[in-house]
Amino acid sequence: EAGVAQSPRYKIIEKRQSVAFWCNPISGHATLYWYQQILGQGPKLLIQFQNNGVVDDSQLPKDRFSAERLKGVDSTLKIQPAKLEDSAVYLCASSLEGPGGTQYFGPGTRLLVL
Amino acid sequence: GDSVTQMEGPVTLSEEAFLTINCTYTATGYPSLFWYVQYPGEGLQLLLKATKADDKGSNKGFEATYRKETTSFHLEKGSVQVSDSAVYFCALRRGNQFYFGTGTSLTVIP
Numbered sequence: 001e002a003g004v005a006q007s008p009r010y011k012i013i014e015k016r017q018s019v020a021f022w023c024n025p026i027s028g029h030a031t032l033y034w035y036q037q038i039l040g041q042g043p044k045l046l047i048q049f050q051n052n053g054v055v056d057d058s059q060l061p062k063d064r065f066s067a068e069r070l071k072g073v074d075s076t077l078k079i080q081p082a083k084l085e086d087s088a089v090y091l092c093a094s095s096l097e098g099p100g101g102t103q104y105f106g107p108g109t110r111l112l113v114l
Numbered sequence: 115g116d117s118v119t120q121m122e123g124p125v126t127l128s129e130e131a132f133l134t135i136n137c138t139y140t141a142t143g144y145p146s147l148f149w150y151v152q153y154p155g156e157g158l159q160l161l162l163k164a165t166k167a168d169d170k171g172s173n174k175g176f177e178a179t180y181r182k183e184t185t186s187f188h189l190e191k192g193s194v195q196v197s198d199s200a201v202y203f204c205a206l207r208r209g210n211q212f213y214f215g216t217g218t219s220l221t222v223i224p
Contacts, residue, residue: 004157033212042118042203042214043158056210091158099210100146105157 002026004106006092012112018080021109025073025094031055033103034067034077035091043091049075050098082113116141120204120215127194127222135189135218137178137204145208147171147180147187152201152217161189161202194222 005024013019025032031050035043046065047057052072060067064083069075079086089108095101121136139145149161149171162171167182176191187204199222204215 040216042205042216043212044214045212048210058211093158099207099212102160102163105159107157 004092004094004104006090006106006109008109009107010110010112012114013082014114015084016081018078019082019111020076020078021090021092021111023075023077023092023106025075025092026096026104029094029096029104030072031095031098031101032069032075033091033093033095034075035093037089037091037108039088046077048099055099079111082111084113087111087113116145116206116208116211116213118204118206118213118215120202120218122216122218124219124221127220129196129222129224130193131222133189133191133194133198133220135202135204135220137187137189137215139185139187139204139206139213141185141206141208141213143208144182145206147178148205148207149176149178149187149189150203150205150214152203154200158203194220196222196224198222 034046037043046060048055049069067077091108093103093105117140146165148163150158151161162173164171164180170179178189201217203217
């Protein structure tokens with residue numbers, strides 16, 4: 001079974017630029033999560049989808065971050081415009097069931113904002 | 115608000131030593147508790163979990179018991195191996211929200 005795929009693996013941008021990350025969850029997994037992991041900290045949940053609907057986005061900085069999962073499969077997370085403090089690893093995870101299900105994490109996208 | 119506090123690392127142990135990584139939590143209600151592990155170059159993966167008080171999660175020789183009276187979920191292993199070298203994260207889930215600790219790096223030397 002293929003795991004959670006993310007791209008790109010690394011991205012370097014300048015502040016005020018925009019950037020997008022892509023995630024392809026495990027086939028059949030209804031729930032998809034985006035996390036932000038700043039160096040030296042644990043992952044912080046940004047947004048959670050159930051199929052193509054948002055379950056929770058209370059921790060998403062909506063002035064600059066947006067995410068979508070249009071067909072209930074792939075998802076994109078966008079930052080526009082980026083700030084220095086957005087430098088982090090962005091993790092995508094998916095689970096077969098809802099929030100109680102085991103989450104399977106992708107390898108992450110490492111973002112550096114200069 | 116809800117949070118997880120775990121012991122800071124890095125932790126260095128000799129092979130076959132006993133491991134304890136402390137984790138305490140703050141949460142209202144009855145959260146589920148998890149330990150995740152991140153091996154070098156790999157993504158996070160679930161190691162074990164417990165969903166109610168006094169439950170013991172176990173996997174790969176690791177154990178953790180959900181102690182509501184002390185709000186703790188300490189990770190233990192009786193005899194570590196070099197292959198256990200990784201970063202370990204304690205986490206809780208309450209409703210739709212997940213909270214992770216800052217991670218504890220473990221290095222096991224032969």
